[in-house]
Amino acid sequence: MRLDKIGEFGLIDMIKKNTKVDRSVFKGIGDDCAVVSFDAKNFLLLTQDMLVEGVDFKSKENPYLIGRKALAVSLSDIAACAGIPRYAMVSLGVPADKCRHFFKDLHRGINDLAKEYKVNIVGGDLSVSKKIVLDVSVVGVIEKKSLALRSGARNGDMIFITGCLGGSISGKHLRFIPRIKEARYLAKNFKIHSMIDISDGFLQDLGHMLKESNVGAVVYGERIPQGRFSRNLTSALSDGEDFELLFALSPEAGKKLLLERDAIYSWVGMITKKEMGLKVLDQYGAPLKILRQGYTHFNAHIKP
Numbered sequence: 285m286r287l288d289k290i291g292e293f294g295l296i297d298m299i300k301k302n303t304k305v306d307r308s309v310f311k312g313i314g315d316d317c318a319v320v321s322f323d324a325k326n327f328l329l330l331t332q333d334m335l336v337e338g339v340d341f342k343s344k345e346n347p348y349l350i351g352r353k354a355l356a357v358s359l360s361d362i363a364a365c366a367g368i369p370r371y372a373m374v375s376l377g378v379p380a381d382k383c384r385h386f387f388k389d390l391h392r393g394i395n396d397l398a399k400e401y402k403v404n405i406v407g408g409d410l411s412v413s414k415k416i417v418l419d420v421s422v423v424g425v426i427e428k429k430s431l432a433l434r435s436g437a438r439n440g441d442m443i444f445i446t447g448c449l450g451g452s453i454s455g456k457h458l459r460f461i462p463r464i465k466e467a468r469y470l471a472k473n474f475k476i477h478s479m480i481d482i483s484d485g486f487l488q489d490l491g492h493m494l495k496e497s498n499v500g501a502v503v504y505g506e507r508i509p510q511g512r513f514s515r516n517l518t519s520a521l522s523d524g525e526d527f528e529l530l531f532a533l534s535p536e537a538g539k540k541l542l543l544e545r546d547a548i549y550s551w552v553g554m555i556t557k558k559e560m561g562l563k564v565l566d567q568y569g570a571p572l573k574i575l576r577q578g579y580t581h582f583n584a585h586i587k588p
Contacts, residue, residue, distance in 0.1 A: 314496070315434050316364035316481060317424070327431060329424035331361040336479060337415040340459065347386045349418040349458035350391025357400060357483070358525045359462035364481040365433065366471035367426035369403045369464065374420050378506035379411030394420075401464060431532070437478035437497035441536030441555035446548050447528040449486055449521070450514025457525035467529060473540065479531035484523040487574060491562060493530065502562035503553035506567040518574055521564065 303310045312326060317329040321426045335357070337343050341350050355372060362369045374394060378387065398405050403422070443504035446466050463481070470476055476499055482489050486508070494501055503521075531556055533541060541549055564572045 305382045307496040309378060309528055311433060316361040317367070317435075319365070319426075319431065321423065326425050326427055329362055329365050329426055330421070331358050331424075332419065332421040333357045333361065334569045335418045335420075336531070337417070341414060343415075344460065347389040348393035348396075349419070350416070351390035351414075352397050353393075353458050353460075354420050355394050355397050355403070355422075356460060356462050357527065358420045358422040359397070359403070359464060360460075360481045360483070362422055363529060364479050365424075365426055365462045365469040366467045366476060366479065367424040368428050368468070369401055369422050369424040371406050371423040372398060372403050373406060374408040375410070376408070376419075377385065377415070379414060380412050382416075401462070413549035424576045427471075430476075432471065432476040432479035432555045434478055434480050434493045436476075437493055437499050437532040437555045439479055439536070439555055439557050440535055441502070441532040441556060442535055442551055443490070443501060443529050443530070443532055443553040444538065444541065444549050445482070445486070445509075445530050446550075447526065448509040448511040449482065449513070449526050449528065450516075450519040450523050451514070452523060452525040452527075453511035453512065454510065456513075459512065459527075460500045460527045463529045470529075470531065474533055474537045477532045482530050483524055485522040486526070486530065487562070487564075488519045488524070489530055492531070493559075494562060496553075497532075497555075498558055500556040500558050501553055501562050502556055502560070503562070503564045505564050506571055507550065507552045509550050517523065517572070520556040521574055523561055527559075565582060 300311060302311060308321045309318065310321065317331040319329060322328040334380070335341060335354050341353065363475050395405065446463050452460070464562045464573065478493050480489050490501060505517050508517065508520050514520045538551065542551060563585050564574055566572050
């Protein structure tokens, strides 16, 4: 069967079923980071992201911002587990006809973001390729008591997001802020039941959370904060490349967060029983039909 028939997530499930790990692995394939044993109080977080020209960025875009994004997407994965990024390795495939200044600017984008988040670049690899390819691995650390995974959401939990959604391809996808600070604040002040970063679209990534947690959800469409370039609600729910946090808190913790009146956090829905499925409601409580759920690799369309 062709990969465009299996789909990205079908392929991941196939890989997951055929991959065995030992007892040192607390969480393997299927979350934003792998979680492995470290010491009595902490886990190590491991994540890796590949960016490909024509899929994740255009070759004519600012090389500084391309480099920045290459590291930022992996930092967003660390944030999704509420961790602290520490070390990174960067591999680059680049056409031989690219000029020296392109490489310098791209490298500067990586280094500037690494410095901002106190991440050490400790190695990587270089190769010639027909298109620009960046592959970044990041190692982080998280207190065992504070680890957030996609699993753990419970019936009755409140669903929150950071920031605004939609239209990110107009520029935000190259300039987004990895929500390390916000995730660490949540970890220190609340018990996060479940968390994921929004890379492939709100509805699709919420679906991953629901699957891993074995629950359903209702989303209040009018509560979704839309970005400057969001075209409509479907755009906000489905575009992807937002790299905001999507998380679930108990009603008690959620109400406490709302009382703090921090505009960065928005309450957008509720976790329900699994049999309720995933529903998006309009301002009158009527269900909305959202035709586009988000982005997946190997199918006919490319990122918006």
